[in-house]
Amino acid sequence: xxxxxxxPPATVKRLPLYLQCLDQVSDNEIGxxxxxxxxxxxxxxxxxxxxxxxxxxxxxxGVGYDISTLRNQLQLELGLVEGWSAVIVGIGNxxxxxxxxxxxxxxGFGIVGLFDDDPKKINSQVAGLVIKPLxxxxxxxxxxxxxxxxIATPGEHAQSVADKLIGCGVRSILNFAPVLLKNxxxxxxxxxxxxxxxxxxxxxxxxxxLKAVD
Amino acid sequence: xxxxxxxPPATVKRLPLYLQCLDQVSDNEIGxxxxxxxxxxxxxxxxxxxxxxxxxxxxxxGVGYDISTLRNQLQLELGLVEGWSAVIVGIGNxxxxxxxxxxxxxxGFGIVGLFDDDPKKINSQVAGLVIKPLxxxxxxxxxxxxxxxxIATPGEHAQSVADKLIGCGVRSILNFAPVLLKNxxxxxxxxxxxxxxxxxxxxxxxxxxLKAVD
DNA sequence: TAAGTTAGTAAAATATGGAAACAATCCCTA
DNA sequence: TAGGGATTGTTTCCATATTTTACTAACTTA
Numbered sequence: 001x002x003x004x005x006x007x008p009p010a011t012v013k014r015l016p017l018y019l020q021c022l023d024q025v026s027d028n029e030i031g032x033x034x035x036x037x038x039x040x041x042x043x044x045x046x047x048x049x050x051x052x053x054x055x056x057x058x059x060x061x062g063v064g065y066d067i068s069t070l071r072n073q074l075q076l077e078l079g080l081v082e083g084w085s086a087v088i089v090g091i092g093n094x095x096x097x098x099x100x101x102x103x104x105x106x107x108g109f110g111i112v113g114l115f116d117d118d119p120k121k122i123n124s125q126v127a128g129l130v131i132k133p134l135x136x137x138x139x140x141x142x143x144x145x146x147x148x149x150x151i152a153t154p155g156e157h158a159q160s161v162a163d164k165l166i167g168c169g170v171r172s173i174l175n176f177a178p179v180l181l182k183n184x185x186x187x188x189x190x191x192x193x194x195x196x197x198x199x200x201x202x203x204x205x206x207x208x209x210l211k212a213v214d
Numbered sequence: 215x216x217x218x219x220x221x222p223p224a225t226v227k228r229l230p231l232y233l234q235c236l237d238q239v240s241d242n243e244i245g246x247x248x249x250x251x252x253x254x255x256x257x258x259x260x261x262x263x264x265x266x267x268x269x270x271x272x273x274x275x276g277v278g279y280d281i282s283t284l285r286n287q288l289q290l291e292l293g294l295v296e297g298w299s300a301v302i303v304g305i306g307n308x309x310x311x312x313x314x315x316x317x318x319x320x321x322g323f324g325i326v327g328l329f330d331d332d333p334k335k336i337n338s339q340v341a342g343l344v345i346k347p348l349x350x351x352x353x354x355x356x357x358x359x360x361x362x363x364x365i366a367t368p369g370e371h372a373q374s375v376a377d378k379l380i381g382c383g384v385r386s387i388l389n390f391a392p393v394l395l396k397n398x399x400x401x402x403x404x405x406x407x408x409x410x411x412x413x414x415x416x417x418x419x420x421x422x423x424l425k426a427v428d
Numbered sequence: 429t430a431a432g433t434t435a436g437t438a439a440a441a442t443a444t445g446g447a448a449a450c451a452a453t454c455c456c457t458a
Numbered sequence: 459t460a461g462g463g464a465t466t467g468t469t470t471c472c473a474t475a476t477t478t479t480a481c482t483a484a485c486t487t488a
Contacts, residue, residue: 010476012417016410020392033434042394045434046478053436061435062485079416086412093314097307103392103409109416147419148412172415178234178317180256188418190411195317196230197404198300198362201386202293202323203226204402205361224445247465259465260447267467275466276454 007077011051017041018051019074022067033064080108085144087113087170089161090153091121091131094176098152099127112144113137134164141168148172155179162189221291225265231255232265233288236281247278294322299358301327301384303375304367305335305345308390312366313341326358327351348378355382362386369393376403 021040025032034052038045052058052065055073059065075081086104088095091114098104099114114131116122121131132140140146149165151158151173158177165173166187175181175191183189235254239246248266252259266272266279269287273279289295300318302309305328312318313328328345330336335345346354354360363379365372365387372391379387380401389395389405397403 007417008475012414013410015417016407016413017394019413020394020407020410035434040394042397044478046480047476049435050437050477057436059435060485061483062433064434077417078413079420080413082416082420084416084419093311097311098408100307101408104412107409107413109412148415172419174411174415180231180234180254183256188415190415192406192408192411193230193234194312194315194406195321196227196234197388197406198318198323199230199233199292199294199321200226201362201388201402201404202296202298203221203229203291205298205386206293206296222444249465258447260449261445263466264446264468271467273466274454275452276464278465 007054011054014041014043014047014051015074015078018048019071019078022071022074025067030067031064032067032070034059037065075108083108083110084147085110085112086148086150087111087115087137087140087146087165088150088152089115089134089137089165090151090157090177091116091126092152092154095150095152096126098150098176099129109148112146113140115140134161137164138168141165141170146170148174151175151177153177221268225268228255228257228261228265229288229292232262233285233292236285236288239281244281245278246281246284248273251279289322297322297324298361299324299326300362300364301325301329301351301354301360301379302364302366303329303348303351303379304365304371304391305330305340306366306368309364309366310340312364312390313343323362326360327354329354348375351378352382355379355384360384362388365389365391367391 018037018041021037024040034048035045038048041048055077058070058073086109088098088111091099095114099111104111111129114126114129115134115137116131117134122133124131146168147170149170149172151161153161155177158175158179159181162173162175162181166184171186172188173181173190175189176194178193178195181189181191232251232255235251238254248262249259252262255262269291272284272287300323302312302325305313309328313325318325325343328340328343329348329351330345331348336347338345360382361384363384363386365375367375369391372389372393373395376387376389376395380398385400386402387395387404389403390408392407392409395403395405
């Protein structure tokens, strides 16, 4: 467990972005300046320095940041070296897509189980994993020490699935169902609602002067 | 084109949420109070009244809001009655999932075309639509007056696809590729990066005291 | 050693958002 | 028809978060 030096949420949201930007830098580059990174991430350079200063003293004045040190530190701070295990519940189209999605593994997350209660799906394979019934959830969570639950069920089942996941000791939930999940102490919940994203876009579509943020 | 009375971004983000909450209300309920809606949306009741006041004078003092009026006004403000047409580019697992996703149509968006440049995919069907090559994009955009482009390609193709979409007159882009797209005046871009969402979760996983926001 | 670069950080400026509070308005009932 | 209770619309204030500025410290190169 890390100590809780508080990093502002706005900064936390930019850390994965910085990591992504570093991947765009040519492999023979060894260092990078805050202004160059700022340009890639499309933020102010002082912002970059300030954000990175939360991770410690990483750069060298007059020189810049060593790319590999920076990458390591970002990964460390974000917990990407912990090898968190995740399960996906609800293996419809979206769940399957998430199961196949390479970006998770690439960042150090391991999908260790797929779950669905549809008898027609149980025991079939997706992305090299066998779909199991929810009754097997607890067993899996113990065996693999699952920390993250990804919910891709229809809205009406999301809350009960969330409850089950939390009951199994899962401490973080990424929710794709279009419902607002109950808040539970010590459980982190992030929701991605595809339809809401499109609705927000739609609002700004009629108002080209305004600029959507974030 | 709507006049540009400025609604704060934080409010715009809550409007689809209110709409979602209204769907949870029993059908024989005819009205709803700000406090009840606040409870469903998990926000302060003053917040609800303030947010809704941006849409005009919808409620009745001493009574509350008429649900169907409120719903209509939310849909109107969000542009959900405009019948925007959208295309999806990149019909991999995620693109297919998005094509099947019912939440879009339900909210008034019509997916009118699927595009991919993989010869193995072209002319095959997904969700009742035939996958077309990108060279057909312009034709479709004109024919259907496409306003929204959804990008679900690998990161390396996302920017060129975005350029093409914008060239075809698309004014809003929902981007699922893990790259930062170039900003273009009068084009709205929203990005959803699945891996970044998980990374943010991962940060807070090690720090149970802190609470992730938004 | 001097000039040029660049990180780290304190502090100011800005923006935003949330909560409280209250007057205005409506419904209901006696 | 008057009064009490309920609930919105809106103003105002407060708190806080975020961004930017500006400056100092430290390094590199010539």
